[in-house]
Amino acid sequence: MTPEQEIKQAALQRGADQVGIAAVSRINECAPPGHRPDDILIGAKSVIVLAGRTTPRGAWRSPDYRTHYNNRDFPRVRTGIAMAVAKFIESKYGYYSIGQVPPPIGFNPSLSFKLCAEMAGLGARSMAAGILLNRELGLLNFAVCITTMPLTADQPMADPVCPHPSCVELWQKHKSTPCLDVCPECLSGEIEGERIKWMRYDRRICSTRAQNEGMGALQRIVLEGTNEPDPERRKTILLGSFSRAVMEAVASGNVTGQCSECVRVCPIHREAQKLTAKMPTAEQLTEGNAQGRVV
């Protein structure tokens, strides 16, 4: 087994759904100075990207949107997986490694995990806010382990995942796609042939949806509350149900990925969320019981 295979296996065993490796030199061709892996770990050579299905598939079938983000389990475990991989590389191979990057400043991340994952071949950009889509898993969450260990990198996907053929057909008829239809405030773009010609993502409104009950909302509640001269109105702002929900989300750390409406309607993502029951049917059970076994 090669070191690359061994490292990937270690990550998969700890809960990642897919693992890819990107070369720091390749990431640096796209990432601006100050936001590169070797700005975070001196001498970094490789980034191991850990991808996980965001939620159990059932979370997409709840009519209460909050069920979806409360079921986002990979963000809760991803740091542990990345840390385990970092420690595995250090102990087994003797190369400096880290499993966490510095926190974002405002909405700007210290390192784009999307870029790392794209370079590691785990997904390709979509019309839906440039989110990476993966044919097998749909929407993904990522964690990274940055290491000074030189590893053979995977390659970015050769072919785009987006647009889906049904979106190409829709574009030809109606000049729109499901994601553009559902969120025109954040998304715009155009398809030419079977490819995205251009797309634009406006994060300003998206941030109030994707981090609806999060740090930004909490900061704004505090500002509005402290500026409000009427004590009764101030009480409503600070003690009302929305403020309570925001504070609960912040206290539990469950504050990101709270909106995925553009992805919910995406045919690539929808296909990746389909399940086929593996339990025997009632008829099979009846037949099996008659024969003293489950068929």
Add this chain to the structure above:
Amino acid sequence: MPKYVSPELYNKYKNKILEMSPAIQYYEGTKVQRESSSLTDQEIADRLGLDVEDVTEIRCIAELELLPADAWVQSANWKREKTRKALGRR
């Protein structure tokens, strides 16, 4: 306490800085274009002739302040409606 940015400086640059930041992301094909937006704080500071710490503070405040105060509550209502519609529920 964080770095203080004067109201004059903030009001002069808040919209410009936010539009130059990754708040707006434009792609040709699937390649992000970084000529006029998706810039880092340092790149914005260099272009506008400002101190990078001022740019960071202005951007962080503008990310939250330039939205209507009820945008977060409205977003909750919007998501409730979209989810139900996508699942064919009332």
